[in-house]
Amino acid sequence: MKIAIRAGRLVDPANEVDRQADLFIADGKVVGVGRMPEGFAAEREIDATGQVVCPGLVDLQARLREPGEEHKADIASETRAAARAGITTLCCPPDTRPVIDTPAVVELIHRRAESSGLARVFTLGALTRGLAGKQLSEMQALRQAGCLGLSNALEPVADTLVMRRALEYAAGLGMTVFLFAEDPWLRGQGCAHEGAVSTRMGLPGIPEIAETIAVARDLALVEQTGVRAHFCQLSTRKAVRKLARARHDGLPVSASVAAHQLHLTDMDLGEYNVMAHVRPPLRSQRDRDGLREGLREGVIDAICSDHQPQDADAKLGPFSATEPGISALETLLPLTLRLVRDGVLSLSQAIARLTVEPARILGLEYGDLAVGRPADVCVFDPEALWTLRAEELVSRGKNTPFVDWDLEGRVSYTLLGGRIVYQAAR
Amino acid sequence: MSYRHNMQLTPERKLRHFLSIEGLPRALLMEILDTAETFAQVGERAMKKVPLLRGKTIVNLFFEDSTRTRTTFELAAKRLSADVLNLNVKTSATSKGESLLDTLRNLEAMQSDMFVVRHQQSGAAHFIARHAAPHVSVINAGDGCHAHPTQAMLDMFTIRRHFGQFAQLTVAIVGDILHSRVARSQIHALTTLGTNEVRVIAPKTLIPKDIEQLGVHVYHDLDEGLREVDVVIMLRLQKERMSGAFLPSENEYYAAYGLTQARAARLKPEAIVMHPGPINRGVEIASSVADGERSVILEQVTHGIAVRMAVMSLCMGSHHATQEAEA
Numbered sequence: 001m002k003i004a005i006r007a008g009r010l011v012d013p014a015n016e017v018d019r020q021a022d023l024f025i026a027d028g029k030v031v032g033v034g035r036m037p038e039g040f041a042a043e044r045e046i047d048a049t050g051q052v053v054c055p056g057l058v059d060l061q062a063r064l065r066e067p068g069e070e071h072k073a074d075i076a077s078e079t080r081a082a083a084r085a086g087i088t089t090l091c092c093p094p095d096t097r098p099v100i101d102t103p104a105v106v107e108l109i110h111r112r113a114e115s116s117g118l119a120r121v122f123t124l125g126a127l128t129r130g131l132a133g134k135q136l137s138e139m140q141a142l143r144q145a146g147c148l149g150l151s152n153a154l155e156p157v158a159d160t161l162v163m164r165r166a167l168e169y170a171a172g173l174g175m176t177v178f179l180f181a182e183d184p185w186l187r188g189q190g191c192a193h194e195g196a197v198s199t200r201m202g203l204p205g206i207p208e209i210a211e212t213i214a215v216a217r218d219l220a221l222v223e224q225t226g227v228r229a230h231f232c233q234l235s236t237r238k239a240v241r242k243l244a245r246a247r248h249d250g251l252p253v254s255a256s257v258a259a260h261q262l263h264l265t266d267m268d269l270g271e272y273n274v275m276a277h278v279r280p281p282l283r284s285q286r287d288r289d290g291l292r293e294g295l296r297e298g299v300i301d302a303i304c305s306d307h308q309p310q311d312a313d314a315k316l317g318p319f320s321a322t323e324p325g326i327s328a329l330e331t332l333l334p335l336t337l338r339l340v341r342d343g344v345l346s347l348s349q350a351i352a353r354l355t356v357e358p359a360r361i362l363g364l365e366y367g368d369l370a371v372g373r374p375a376d377v378c379v380f381d382p383e384a385l386w387t388l389r390a391e392e393l394v395s396r397g398k399n400t401p402f403v404d405w406d407l408e409g410r411v412s413y414t415l416l417g418g419r420i421v422y423q424a425a426r
Numbered sequence: 427m428s429y430r431h432n433m434q435l436t437p438e439r440k441l442r443h444f445l446s447i448e449g450l451p452r453a454l455l456m457e458i459l460d461t462a463e464t465f466a467q468v469g470e471r472a473m474k475k476v477p478l479l480r481g482k483t484i485v486n487l488f489f490e491d492s493t494r495t496r497t498t499f500e501l502a503a504k505r506l507s508a509d510v511l512n513l514n515v516k517t518s519a520t521s522k523g524e525s526l527l528d529t530l531r532n533l534e535a536m537q538s539d540m541f542v543v544r545h546q547q548s549g550a551a552h553f554i555a556r557h558a559a560p561h562v563s564v565i566n567a568g569d570g571c572h573a574h575p576t577q578a579m580l581d582m583f584t585i586r587r588h589f590g591q592f593a594q595l596t597v598a599i600v601g602d603i604l605h606s607r608v609a610r611s612q613i614h615a616l617t618t619l620g621t622n623e624v625r626v627i628a629p630k631t632l633i634p635k636d637i638e639q640l641g642v643h644v645y646h647d648l649d650e651g652l653r654e655v656d657v658v659i660m661l662r663l664q665k666e667r668m669s670g671a672f673l674p675s676e677n678e679y680y681a682a683y684g685l686t687q688a689r690a691a692r693l694k695p696e697a698i699v700m701h702p703g704p705i706n707r708g709v710e711i712a713s714s715v716a717d718g719e720r721s722v723i724l725e726q727v728t729h730g731i732a733v734r735m736a737v738m739s740l741c742m743g744s745h746h747a748t749q750e751a752e753a
Binding site for chain 1: 433448525526527545547548549550552553569570571572573607610634635636637639640
């Protein structure tokens with residue numbers, strides 16, 4: 001199908017484009033930017049006047065809950081939510097059930113995603129077998145099956161020797177390792193940022209140092225092994241500063257942050273608001289400002305959703321007994337656009353952190369609308385104001401602390417490989 | 427004021443639930459103490475019962491072991507003429523996989539009017555209050571490390587009986603502040619009632635982060651911290667704190683933080699010694715001090731009944747008056 005997206009503000013940071021331009025699409029690819037190719041006859045015209053046209057979003061970290069936790073969500077339901085949110089590429093961490101430590105699980109996920117056909121779904125393979133932190137996974141086999149990198153998800157590799165060897169082995173294969181930095185002993189039974197709020201609420205705290213110690217250890221191992229590493233979901237200002245120094249020293253590291261960490265703090269725990277129970281925990285205002293600063297400086301390359309859909313029961317209980325996580329696909333774009341309003345990023349920088357930067361980290365060609373690239377496109381109205389209602393989320397997970405927030409930015413079209421996979425109701 | 431949104435209060439700012447001292451206005455705490463005073467006199471009569479809660483059903487819902495707190499709640503409810511149901515959930519439904527909420531729904535179906543809840547997780551009482559039927563009041567009898575508001579109020583009652591005021595007092599809370607719901611509630615109660623100075627005294631491993639923001643002074647040296655205090659509150663030290671690497675040994679703890687006879691002797695002449703119980707004799711306090719003339723530990727237990735009667739009657743009174751007015 002030949003599609004022309006007319007008169008939108010085309011924001012394509014990969015090619016330093018930010019101007020009003022038409023976009024021409026044929027055979028699933030971009031065939032013209034600004035200028036219509038000769039002989040192009042659009043079968044479908046999209047009027048994007050007053051709207052932003054950008055690459056489809058690339059989400060570095062989203063749990064789709066399949067296989068194993070289909071009572072929470074599945075690939076079909078969550079890719080539908082992704083399409084509504086303008087997200088065209090998703091990367092799943094390996095903590096499915098069973099864990100992504102065999103090619104069979106990778107193939108299952110790919111097959112389900114293909115049959116739903118609403119988003120590109122990629123996987124990270126387990127860094128250690130069963131995520132147990134003891135034995136290396138079959139990394140070559142996982143790579144051949146299509147895993148874009150390796151991760152131990154939220155499970156620790158506490159044994160430094162195992163970690164060293166895992167990173168060495170991955171480095172030898174040229175694979176990127178995605179690290180979640182949290183010292184398991186310092187975290188203990190913690191479920192909230194250790195500080196005045198956790199003290200007042202009597203909740204076991206997770207100290208800032210649980211993250212900074214782990215970042216320091218892992219940076220030393222990265223330096224020693226030469227592996228390409230990505231730090232996921234940073235939550236503290238101090239970890240960002242450590243990373244800034246490491247990058248300055250030339251280490252091959254990148255970092256991302258979950259969108260909610262840029263807006264919420266531990267004060268949002270209120271009277272035991274279980275929807276604000278996340279891991280890593282919401283931290284202090286100083287930490288939040290430190291994350292924003294890291295984002296502005298480019299120390300943090302990408303913003304991810306850290307989507308974790310939960311069923312109602314998972315969030316029904318006393319705070320520490322509930323499962324952490326936010327159903328976050330559908331707030332990724334509006335929360336990022338809020339950073340533009342708050343003066344943290346320009347629109348083009350914000351889009352870059354949702355598209356070309358995460359694509360680069362994953363080694364993918366998406367997030368880029370140059371001629372010849374796959375036509376994964378998100379068209380959104382940056383000024384459309386809407387109020388979030390949990391029951392209106394497309395995701396099966398209705399768990400979000402952003403209920404009743406007035407959000408700006410609403411997706412009107414999502415194109416995946418030149419196909420319209422979402423179109424807002426008029 | 428912000429307490430308009432406090433879920434513990436009715437729109438008229440009367441007590442609806444009693445979950446935490448935090449956020450409750452001073453006048454309300456005074457009302458609890460004054461009401462308890464009238465009930466304390468009931469306790470001294472031969473006929474100890476009053477018919478205030480006749481026909482009401484109160485469920486003691488205990489997910490954690492307790493003897494003293496549960497029995498004083500039971501006595502308080504009985505003296506108010508309520509029907510009382512004791513449920514030790516640890517050995518009942520939830521061990522069969524029933525969720526907290528299912529247990530709650532079943533009890534509501536039995537037309538209960540009030541839940542007295544103890545649970546090992548912080549925020550459990552808030553959770554139950556949020557999900558309970560509109561006619562039910564919830565009283566927190568201890569949730570995790572968060573709050574134990576009736577204990578704090580009976581301590582305030584005891585202090586007021588001895589000193590008649592709070593504004594001139596220096597109060598020291600000694601021991602495992604980190605894990606203590608009692609200490610947190612006492613701190614909120616003392617600061618709300620305008621206590622001159624509140625101190626917490628413990629090794630650094632047992633002081634929670636940023637506790638100063640609750641309005642207390644932190645001491646790590648017991649002798650320094652006890653100087654010029656009017657009230658010493660000793661907290662129970664759980665034996666498992668040794669294995670958690672919080673402390674080296676009981677002996678070292680007692681030497682550094684135990685209220686010994688010698689330390690007690692150095693207190694101001696009119697100073698009192700309190701303990702929420704149960705006491706670990708020779709771990710945090712010397713037997714001779716616990717049983718000595720400064721000790722008001724048994725008074726605390728007696729006052730517990732009057733204070734719990736006050737809280738129960740205030741919750742039921744205001745809340746049910748509201749319900750009937752709406753009906």
